[in-house]
Amino acid sequence: MTRTERPPRGRDDGQAALEFAGWVAVLLIAALAAVQLGIAAYAVQQAGTAARAGARVASQGGDGGAAGAAAASSWLDPRVAVPSGAGADQVTATATVRIPSVIPLFSLPAATRTTTMPVTAPDPAE
Numbered sequence: 001m002t003r004t005e006r007p008p009r010g011r012d013d014g015q016a017a018l019e020f021a022g023w024v025a026v027l028l029i030a031a032l033a034a035v036q037l038g039i040a041a042y043a044v045q046q047a048g049t050a051a052r053a054g055a056r057v058a059s060q061g062g063d064g065g066a067a068g069a070a071a072a073s074s075w076l077d078p079r080v081a082v083p084s085g086a087g088a089d090q091v092t093a094t095a096t097v098r099i100p101s102v103i104p105l106f107s108l109p110a111a112t113r114t115t116t117m118p119v120t121a122p123d124p125a126e
Contacts, residue, residue, distance in 0.1 A: 036102045044111040046072040047097040051115040054080040054093035059117040064093050072097060092116045 054068025068080030072095070082093045093115050099108040 032102050036108075039102065040099050040108060040111070043076055043097050043099040044113070046076055046078065047095045047111040047113040048115070050078045050080050050095035050097065051093045051113040054082050054095060055091050055115040055117040058082045058091040058093060059119050064091065068093055068095055076100070089119055090116050091119055 050068040050072035053071035054064035056064075057067035058064025064082035065080045068082070069078045072078035076097045076099075078095055078097050080093055080095045082091060094112065095114075096110050096112045098110050101107055
């Protein structure tokens, strides 16, 4: 065999290409799962933030629902419920945030967080 001649090919032509395609698919799925986990964690954190802000503002006599919704990222479509209880010594706010899906046809439940804060009496010096 001279230097310019190629060795005869075996039956494994294209094996490396198939292995590469298989690993790319596995790595792509792992990357999408990592991104989805990060988005879910962010949504849960935003639900907690919205619930705390809503309870804090409602405990001071303000509109807790609007304040809680404004405290979270608007693209997560936050919903904050603050039931009114006249004469109550505590206020409870419940925030629900949808968790967006990275993978089509795959849905996750909404993240819900609840916070309770004591009602603060207005300062008589003011």
